[in-house]
Amino acid sequence: MKKNGPNSQxxxxxxxxxxxxxxxxxxxxxxxxxxxVTLENIKRELGSSPDLKIRKFQIGSAKPFWAAAVYMDGxxxxxxxxxxxxxxxxxNPEDAAEEMPREPQDRLGLVLARGLELGxxxxxxxxxxxxxxxxxxxxxxxxxGCSKAIEGGTKGGAWxxxxxxxxxxxxxxxxxxxVESLIxxxxxxxxxxxxxxxxxxxxxxxxxxxxxxxxxxxxxxADRKVLDQVKFRLSKIDIxxxxxxxxxxxxxxxxxxxxxxxxxxxxxxxxxxxxxLEGRIVLIVDGTPFVLIMPTVxxxxxxxxxxxxxxxxxxxxxxxxRYVSLIILLLGPSVFIALTTFHYEMVPTPMLISLLAQxxxxxxxxxxxxxxxxxxxEILREAGIRMPRAVGQTVSVVGALILGMAVVEAGIITxxxxxxxxxxxxxxxxxxxxxxxxxxxxxxxxxMIAASMFGFxxxxxxxxxxxxxxxxxxxFGTPYLAPFSPxxxxxxxxxxxRVPMFLVNLRPNKLGHMNDNDKSGKDKGTSDSGKDGQTGx
Amino acid sequence: xxxIRIGPVHFFSLVLMFELGTALVVNVGMEAGRDAWIAxxxxxxxxxxxxxxxxxxxxxxPDLPLSGYARAILGKPLGAVVVTLYxxxxxxxxxxxxxxxxxxxxxAALNRTPIMIxxxxxxxxxxxxxxxxxxxxxxxxxxxxxxxxMIGGVITLLMLFSGEMEWSRILPMLGDGIKPVAxxxxxxxxxxxxxxxxxxxxxxPYIGDKKRAVWIxxxxxxxxxxxxxxxxxxxxxxxxxxxxxxxxxxxLSTVSKAALSDFIQRLDVLVVMLLIIGVFFKVAVxxxxxxxxxxxxxxxxxxxxxxxxxxxxxxxxxxxxxxxVEHLExxxxxxxxxxxxxxxxxxxxxIIVAAFRNYRSRSRPG
Numbered sequence: 001m002k003k004n005g006p007n008s009q010x011x012x013x014x015x016x017x018x019x020x021x022x023x024x025x026x027x028x029x030x031x032x033x034x035x036x037v038t039l040e041n042i043k044r045e046l047g048s049s050p051d052l053k054i055r056k057f058q059i060g061s062a063k064p065f066w067a068a069a070v071y072m073d074g075x076x077x078x079x080x081x082x083x084x085x086x087x088x089x090x091x092n093p094e095d096a097a098e099e100m101p102r103e104p105q106d107r108l109g110l111v112l113a114r115g116l117e118l119g120x121x122x123x124x125x126x127x128x129x130x131x132x133x134x135x136x137x138x139x140x141x142x143x144x145g146c147s148k149a150i151e152g153g154t155k156g157g158a159w160x161x162x163x164x165x166x167x168x169x170x171x172x173x174x175x176x177x178x179v180e181s182l183i184x185x186x187x188x189x190x191x192x193x194x195x196x197x198x199x200x201x202x203x204x205x206x207x208x209x210x211x212x213x214x215x216x217x218x219x220x221x222a223d224r225k226v227l228d229q230v231k232f233r234l235s236k237i238d239i240x241x242x243x244x245x246x247x248x249x250x251x252x253x254x255x256x257x258x259x260x261x262x263x264x265x266x267x268x269x270x271x272x273x274x275x276x277l278e279g280r281i282v283l284i285v286d287g288t289p290f291v292l293i294m295p296t297v298x299x300x301x302x303x304x305x306x307x308x309x310x311x312x313x314x315x316x317x318x319x320x321x322r323y324v325s326l327i328i329l330l331l332g333p334s335v336f337i338a339l340t341t342f343h344y345e346m347v348p349t350p351m352l353i354s355l356l357a358q359x360x361x362x363x364x365x366x367x368x369x370x371x372x373x374x375x376x377x378e379i380l381r382e383a384g385i386r387m388p389r390a391v392g393q394t395v396s397v398v399g400a401l402i403l404g405m406a407v408v409e410a411g412i413i414t415x416x417x418x419x420x421x422x423x424x425x426x427x428x429x430x431x432x433x434x435x436x437x438x439x440x441x442x443x444x445x446x447x448m449i450a451a452s453m454f455g456f457x458x459x460x461x462x463x464x465x466x467x468x469x470x471x472x473x474x475x476f477g478t479p480y481l482a483p484f485s486p487x488x489x490x491x492x493x494x495x496x497x498r499v500p501m502f503l504v505n506l507r508p509n510k511l512g513h514m515n516d517n518d519k520s521g522k523d524k525g526t527s528d529s530g531k532d533g534q535t536g537x
Numbered sequence: 538x539x540x541i542r543i544g545p546v547h548f549f550s551l552v553l554m555f556e557l558g559t560a561l562v563v564n565v566g567m568e569a570g571r572d573a574w575i576a577x578x579x580x581x582x583x584x585x586x587x588x589x590x591x592x593x594x595x596x597x598x599p600d601l602p603l604s605g606y607a608r609a610i611l612g613k614p615l616g617a618v619v620v621t622l623y624x625x626x627x628x629x630x631x632x633x634x635x636x637x638x639x640x641x642x643x644x645a646a647l648n649r650t651p652i653m654i655x656x657x658x659x660x661x662x663x664x665x666x667x668x669x670x671x672x673x674x675x676x677x678x679x680x681x682x683x684x685x686x687m688i689g690g691v692i693t694l695l696m697l698f699s700g701e702m703e704w705s706r707i708l709p710m711l712g713d714g715i716k717p718v719a720x721x722x723x724x725x726x727x728x729x730x731x732x733x734x735x736x737x738x739x740x741x742p743y744i745g746d747k748k749r750a751v752w753i754x755x756x757x758x759x760x761x762x763x764x765x766x767x768x769x770x771x772x773x774x775x776x777x778x779x780x781x782x783x784x785x786x787x788x789l790s791t792v793s794k795a796a797l798s799d800f801i802q803r804l805d806v807l808v809v810m811l812l813i814i815g816v817f818f819k820v821a822v823x824x825x826x827x828x829x830x831x832x833x834x835x836x837x838x839x840x841x842x843x844x845x846x847x848x849x850x851x852x853x854x855x856x857x858x859x860x861x862v863e864h865l866e867x868x869x870x871x872x873x874x875x876x877x878x879x880x881x882x883x884x885x886x887x888i889i890v891a892a893f894r895n896y897r898s899r900s901r902p903g
Contacts, residue, residue: 342646346803454650454658456806457642460813461662468677472669485676486544 075137077156120153261435334451342455367452542745556761571778581762584731627827632854638816
């Protein structure tokens with residue numbers, strides 16, 4: 001139906017008599033054994049697109065017959081098409097002459113057996129499959145007298161090469177990053193996990209875009225229930241276009257209204273590989289370097305690959321810094337507002353005096369000040385992201401000078417507030433995951449409003465509500481706060497503290513199911529101790 | 538809501554947070570003077586004793602909340618009346634605690650905020666968390682419990698280092714004999730906060746691990762008793778019983794005495810946070826119990842009852858008395874005359890009737 005749209009329009013430009021026949025044919029297009037008809041049908045269906053290349057040639061010398069190679073320009077590896085298809089088919093080995101089959105239908109077998117010097121070959125007898133294969137960058141070989149098409153795997157064309165990741169940068173650790181090509185991405189992971197247990201499943205999403213998506217998991221480690229859940233949700237997807245993994249992410253994540261990300265994404269093959277080894281499931285979408293990882297927990301967004309390259313004590317310190325940054329990001333401005341407007345008795349007296357002296361020239365209450373400054377900071381950041389690189393420097397200079405200095409000198413904002421806002425801003429960059437930092441930035445404004453109205457009362461209630469909210473989240477059945485709540489001692493090995501490598505079992509127990517985890521974990525504990533008690537007695 | 542299962546640790550933390558509630562911050566058991574901490578401890582033992590009675594009912598009906606087995610034991614009509622009474626007392630309890638907490642907060646920190654707004658914020662937050670479910674409430678309580686224990690540790694360390702504690706202030710122990718202590722226990726101490734666990738009659742069936750469920754609440758009561766008793770002890774050693782008796786928030790006065798050099802001077806805000814957290818969990822548990830009781834009684838879905846109950850709690854709590862003094866007065870009377878009916882009398886009747894029925898049904902075939 002969808003294919004009919006542009007096609008029938010094209011057709012209306014042609015003869016009206018043919019149009020009726022053409023549209024009548026559309027519904028039941030098949031690969032005809034007449035080569036000319038098939039080629040005409042392909043051309044017509046694609047609207048004689050200029051990037052459609054058809055090369056007709058003859059096979060055999062004694063009893064030659066016509067064949068054609070059809071491919072989309074720019075999507076194929078031209079060298080492969082030239083060398084392994086055209087060249088291979090057109091040069092006629094001497095012995096092939098007498099073997100030339102009598103029946104047209106047998107030609108297919110001969111070409112398959114002798115003719116093509118290509119690794120990836122398939123036979124297509126369905127029109128839609130053939131067209132999809134053609135549009136995916138394969139070369140279709142049609143033989144006169146054959147109602148089947150041969151698909152030669154010649155996918156190629158220009159892709160960005162593997163380069164350093166632009167986000168999630170590490171000091172020490174692998175420097176490669178995923179690219180837009182699905183196959184390359186899978187290879188990047190396979191190169192790291194050379195195990196037959198790494199299973200890959202292909203599927204297609206997007207009724208129009210037909211985007212390839214690969215589901216990767218370790219057969220022996222992935223949680224069966226999670227895997228089924230992921231597959232179930234994927235099967236429910238009904239979408240026209242998939243241009244980025246976030247399209248899929250938004251359709252399969254747990255349906256709760258929350259700013260917090262419940263699906264992890266990464267650009268780094270080593271992170272994806274590590275997660276596969278921990279029993280998670282990786283989803284790679286063709287056309288984007290960002291792969292999805294499920295299920296995830298909050299603590300994962302505060303981990304960086306660096307942690308595993310560094311010594312455990314240093315890594316633990318870095319983790320702590322990140323957790324503190326998250327707290328500063330969430331609560332920094334709001335605690336400052338609460339202190340200076342509601343609870344100034346908590347501030348040491350000399351500092352309070354200096355604070356009040358600064359306040360003297362400033363007409364706004366602390367809350368307004370903070371919101372102005374934070375909003376300005378958000379604008380700066382937004383501008384900084386989209387600035388051409390050459391201008392980026394200007395933004396930071398303008399931001400630092402104008403907003404930092406001038407705003408204080410003009411008596412709009414107190415210097416301390418500038419410090420607080422700057423600290424919050426830096427803290428937001430200390431969080432390794434952009435998704436979580438964005439969530440924190442949004443929640444921060446909520447806390448600021450609560451603090452400006454109710455001081456620490458607002459902050460405390462806000463914290464309780466926030467903890468409850470995060471507690472209620474799940475990612476594919478895994479509680480979002482997993483190793484903290486439900487609390488598991490084994491899970492603590494790799495959350496705030498990263499224990500030394502010799503104590504790390506690569507799979508911390510944070511993937512249990514919400515209902516089971518708590519009980520089964522605890523039950524195991526008691527039954528073990530019970531056994532111990534019995535044996536002791 | 539049938540499929541809720543709360544882990545034992547989370548249930549423990551929920552009970553602990555409920556018990557600590559406001560009791561940590563306000564004056565408890567001060568009728569006993571400098572022996573208040575003994576009175577509190579005795580009160581806690583009484584609370585545990587009461588709970589063993591509840592456990593009997595729990596063992597008979599491990600899958601039913603109070604609202605379920607009250608009707609099973611007393612028969613439909615009478616049971617329904619009892620459950621209605623419980624629903625009312627739960628709503629009332631939530632309202633009272635909310636009023637208490639808001640008034641204390643307005644006194645301690647938010648002098649210029651209208652109390653109605655403070656209370657509304659509280660009940661909104663509780664409503665949100667309950668909307669997310671009891672399990673979320675329990676799991677939240679666990680994280681908050683760790684936070685509270687950390688605050689407790691900080692305060693303890695500060696008190697030790699600041700050298701304000703004077704152990705002679707608790708001497709002589711039981712100097713006036715056992716009588717004032719016993720009186721304090723009997724009048725209100727066993728009831729506030731330990732008797733209030735009757736809310737958990739509604740929540741017991743949601744414990745995931747039925748075998749250990751019997752021990753969770755009593756151990757939480759004991760832990761709470763020890764902590765509150767310890768707090769009272771610290772208050773008395775720092776302030777002296779005389780000042781503690783006259784102070785509305787002794788812990789606030791105690792903590793404000795702590796100072797480390799010039800930098801850490803006033804950590805009152807930590808106490809205010811404890812108060813907020815405590816009030817939150819008290820209100821939330823009463824509120825949750827009420828919602829479960831009503832939904833069970835009228836067979837209505839749990840979530841739809843959250844907003845109506847919030848409105849009832851907010852207004853009944855705010856309008857039950859003209860002033861805070863009257864509210865406290867009322868509260869004292871409630872503690873002495875009304876709450877025991879629900880904590881002791883009705884459960885006792887239930888136990889007796891259930892035991893009798895049990896006995897009869899068992900003896901009949903034999």
